[in-house]
Amino acid sequence: MTFHHCSIIGLGLLGGSLALDLREQGVAMAITGIARRQATLAEAAGMTLDGHPVFTHLSAELSAVRNSDLVVLCTPVQTTIQQLAELAPHLAPGTVVTDVGSTKRMIMNAATLALPPAVRFVGGHPLAGSDRAGLSHARRGLYQGATWALCVPPGAEEAAARLAALLGQIGARPLPIDPDRHDALVALTSHLPHVTACALANRVLCSEYGDEVLAFIAGGFRDATRIAAANPAMWRDICLTNRDNLLTALDSLTAEIAHWRAAIASGDAPHLEALLTTAHDRREELNQGKK
Amino acid sequence: MTFHHCSIIGLGLLGGSLALDLREQGVAMAITGIARRQATLAEAAGMTLDGHPVFTHLSAELSAVRNSDLVVLCTPVQTTIQQLAELAPHLAPGTVVTDVGSTKRMIMNAATLALPPAVRFVGGHPLAGSDRAGLSHARRGLYQGATWALCVPPGAEEAAARLAALLGQIGARPLPIDPDRHDALVALTSHLPHVTACALANRVLCSEYGDEVLAFIAGGFRDATRIAAANPAMWRDICLTNRDNLLTALDSLTAEIAHWRAAIASGDAPHLEALLTTAHDRREELNQGKK
Numbered sequence: 001m002t003f004h005h006c007s008i009i010g011l012g013l014l015g016g017s018l019a020l021d022l023r024e025q026g027v028a029m030a031i032t033g034i035a036r037r038q039a040t041l042a043e044a045a046g047m048t049l050d051g052h053p054v055f056t057h058l059s060a061e062l063s064a065v066r067n068s069d070l071v072v073l074c075t076p077v078q079t080t081i082q083q084l085a086e087l088a089p090h091l092a093p094g095t096v097v098t099d100v101g102s103t104k105r106m107i108m109n110a111a112t113l114a115l116p117p118a119v120r121f122v123g124g125h126p127l128a129g130s131d132r133a134g135l136s137h138a139r140r141g142l143y144q145g146a147t148w149a150l151c152v153p154p155g156a157e158e159a160a161a162r163l164a165a166l167l168g169q170i171g172a173r174p175l176p177i178d179p180d181r182h183d184a185l186v187a188l189t190s191h192l193p194h195v196t197a198c199a200l201a202n203r204v205l206c207s208e209y210g211d212e213v214l215a216f217i218a219g220g221f222r223d224a225t226r227i228a229a230a231n232p233a234m235w236r237d238i239c240l241t242n243r244d245n246l247l248t249a250l251d252s253l254t255a256e257i258a259h260w261r262a263a264i265a266s267g268d269a270p271h272l273e274a275l276l277t278t279a280h281d282r283r284e285e286l287n288q289g290k291k
Numbered sequence: 292m293t294f295h296h297c298s299i300i301g302l303g304l305l306g307g308s309l310a311l312d313l314r315e316q317g318v319a320m321a322i323t324g325i326a327r328r329q330a331t332l333a334e335a336a337g338m339t340l341d342g343h344p345v346f347t348h349l350s351a352e353l354s355a356v357r358n359s360d361l362v363v364l365c366t367p368v369q370t371t372i373q374q375l376a377e378l379a380p381h382l383a384p385g386t387v388v389t390d391v392g393s394t395k396r397m398i399m400n401a402a403t404l405a406l407p408p409a410v411r412f413v414g415g416h417p418l419a420g421s422d423r424a425g426l427s428h429a430r431r432g433l434y435q436g437a438t439w440a441l442c443v444p445p446g447a448e449e450a451a452a453r454l455a456a457l458l459g460q461i462g463a464r465p466l467p468i469d470p471d472r473h474d475a476l477v478a479l480t481s482h483l484p485h486v487t488a489c490a491l492a493n494r495v496l497c498s499e500y501g502d503e504v505l506a507f508i509a510g511g512f513r514d515a516t517r518i519a520a521a522n523p524a525m526w527r528d529i530c531l532t533n534r535d536n537l538l539t540a541l542d543s544l545t546a547e548i549a550h551w552r553a554a555i556a557s558g559d560a561p562h563l564e565a566l567l568t569t570a571h572d573r574r575e576e577l578n579q580g581k582k
Contacts, residue, residue: 127509131574147506175506182507188495189507193515195555198570199547200487203540204479205573215438215466216473216480217577218418220518224484227511228574232567239555239563249494250552254545256490261541264486264530272530276523279489282496283422283519286508 003096003166005030007068009083011044012231013130014100015074016138019047021170023054024140032057032064043135063090070163072124073099077237080107084114084121093118096159100124102186102234103241104151104179112153120159123151123179125186126172131229144171151179187245191238192253194227195246198235201228294387294457296321298359300374302335303522304421305391306365307429310338312461314345315431323348323355334426354381361454363415364390368528371398375405375412384409387450391415393477393525394532395442395470403444411450414442414470416477417463422520435462442470478536482529483544485518486537489526492519 006022008015011033019031033044033055047054057064065071065087073080080099084107091097097119101107104123111121128146130137148167152160164174177185204221207213239246263272297313299306302324310322324335324346338345348355356362356378364371371390375398382388388410392398395414402412419437421428439458443451455465468476495512498504530537554563 127507130510146509149507173506185500185504185507188498188500189504189512190509192495193491193512195551196487196491196548197511197515198567199551200484200544201570201574202566203544203547204483205577206569207479209476209479213476213480214577215464216418216440216476218437218481219421220488220521221480221484222577223514223517224488225570225574225577226514228570229578230511230571232564232571235567236560236564240558240560243555243558247552247556250548250555253491253494254548256494257487257541257545260486260490261538264534264541265538267531267534269527269531273523273527275493276489276526278497279492279516279519280521280523283492283516286496286505286513286516287520 003070003162005032005068006070006072007032007034007065009034009062009065009071009073009087010075010079011035011040011135012074013133013135013137013142014126014128015072016044016047016135017128017140017142018072018074018100018170019054020049020138020140021143023049023052025169030056030067032059032068034059034062034064036060040135047135047138049140062086065090065095066092068092069095070166071095071097073097073101076231076234077101077103077107077241079237081110084110088114088116088119091116091119095119096163097121098124098163100126102190102238104149104182106241108151108153108179120156121153122156122160122163123149124163125149125182127190129230131227133231133234141171143167146172148172148174149182150174150176151182152176183242184245187242187249191242191246192249194230194235195239195250196253197225198228201225294361294453296323296359297361297363298323298325298356300325300353300356300362300364300378301366301370302326302331302426303365304424304426304428304433305417305419306363307335307338307426308419308431308433309363309365309391309461310345311340311429311431312434313457314340314343316460321347321358323350323359325350325353325355327351331426338426338429340431353377356381356386357383359383360386361457362386362388364388364392367522367525368392368394368398368532370528372401375401379405379407379410382407382410386410387454388412389415389454391417393481393529395440395473397532399442399444399470411447412444413447413451413454414440415454416440416473418481420521422518424522424525432462434458437463439463439465440473441465441467442473443467474533475536478533478540482533482537483540485521485526486530486541487544488516489519492516
């Protein structure tokens with residue numbers, strides 16, 4: 001049931017952390033790392049765990065996946081979509097292919113079109129990550145306790161079960177979900193907060209007050225905008241492959257802000273306090289893990 | 292030049308942390324703590340630093356300020372405004388009175404109207420705080436490195452210099468500023484992020500998907516909404532005493548979001564990437580302390 005040789009394409013925070021976890025758990029005997037940039041490959045060659053190299057093979061070529069029974073694409077969504085087509089001729093029958101992209105509909109469609117029938121594709125999305133991108137921030141345990149959404153096409157049920165077992169070994173929580181529903185949910189929980197944080201960062205840090213704002217920035221603004229420092233190319237792809245849901249989410253947030261605006265403009269203290277109390281209570285429940 | 296007896300009115304995160312810092316630095320020989328709730332007074336009575344009580348006196352009555360040469364109001368803004376009038380008969384000539392409220396115009400006006408001419412009022416606002424409210428979260432060093440805005444009315448220059456010296460001793464950075472400019476700046480850097488975080492929290496945590504969203508929440512949303520868990524009554528007062536600036540800030544953020552929406556809706560990848568890159572670069576500069 002287990003996998004013998006895993007190829008990880010794209011060696012950033014997600015791919016690098018996955019390699020560390022697989023190596024630590026001993027769930028893959030061989031791990032091939034594939035990255036375009038020589039500097040990344042050199043950095044990956046130096047990665048060790050308990051004195052042993054994390055990667056058994058490293059390559060700049062997608063053809064290096066040839067001997068793998070598991071291939072994990074860890075690149076930005078549009079790159080993943082391109083690579084699915086480029087990978088197709090190099091995949092042995094029975095290979096399980098998955099990804100870590102933050103949107104799932106376009107990737108599922110691309111995999112259906114690009115991959116040979118004897119290859120099994122299962123879409124994946126770990127709800128993990130950080131504003132700290134790149135292989136240098138990779139760490140063990142990144143996926144501990146994190147939901148790992150799985151989109152399972154008809155016929156890929158056994159592949160998904162094998163993959164879910166592996167993800168469970170590294171502490172993630174596999175959760176099967178329809179790609180449409182996935183994309184609608186993450187538009188709210190992840191893509192909307194990202195665009196909001198970026199818009200807020202630009203509004204405040206590029207304001208008419210220039211650097212005078214800096215002395216008046218405290219922890220609240222830092223927290224609220226932290227994710228704005230994440231990888232721009234990755235987020236460009238996410239926004240543009242989940243456009244419909246993200247636009248709906250942005251419109252609903254704009255309506256919510258207008259609702260708050262009205263309470264503030266009217267000086268309606270009890271209404272404003274009720275809104276603030278709801279936010280406080282819901283957010284506190286999330287802190288406490290009560291929900 | 293130094294103060295001999297400091298009264299702190301309102302024993303929450305800010306008041307409690309200030310008491311700890313004053314005690315540690317030895318900058319006040321006597322510290323009176325004043326709070327309405329008996330439970331808070333009981334908690335304050337148990338606070339020690341290196342085996343010694345932090346507060347030399349505790350009371351539920353504002354009249355307990357009688358022997359102080361420094362009075363610091365650490366209550367929500369509207370409460371501070373009410374207490375300025377209630378305090379007036381109990382203040383000895385020459386007493387320096389200050390506050391820690393997040394908006395300054397209404398407090399400065401209230402102090403001018405309420406306090407006797409022989410008392411010196413200097414408005415204060417430390418850019419510190421947290422989503423963790425209450426005396427139980429008070430800690431030493433909360434103000435270390437934090438801007439402490441000071442609004443200095445004509446005639447209060449000497450009082451402000453004494454206060455600034457004391458604030459410097461506890462590691463804060465006193466920054467004189469006009470109340471109008473203060474309120475405009477913090478509307479952008481603090482009040483706008485707060486309302487945005489709260490609106491985002493309510494939009495996502497009270498959505499049509501109910502608790503299904505919870506599995507899809509990761510660090511980005513948690514960071515972006517953390518401040519929503521702060522004290523609702525305190526923030527009600529802040530919003531309503533800085534209404535004009537906050538409404539302007541909300542409108543400008545709504546316009547910024549509309550700008551992002553247009554880039555996403557049109558599928559303009561280079562424009563969207565440019566917006567994301569600006570947010571990344573500015574936020575990263577803030578992380579690096581380059582600005």
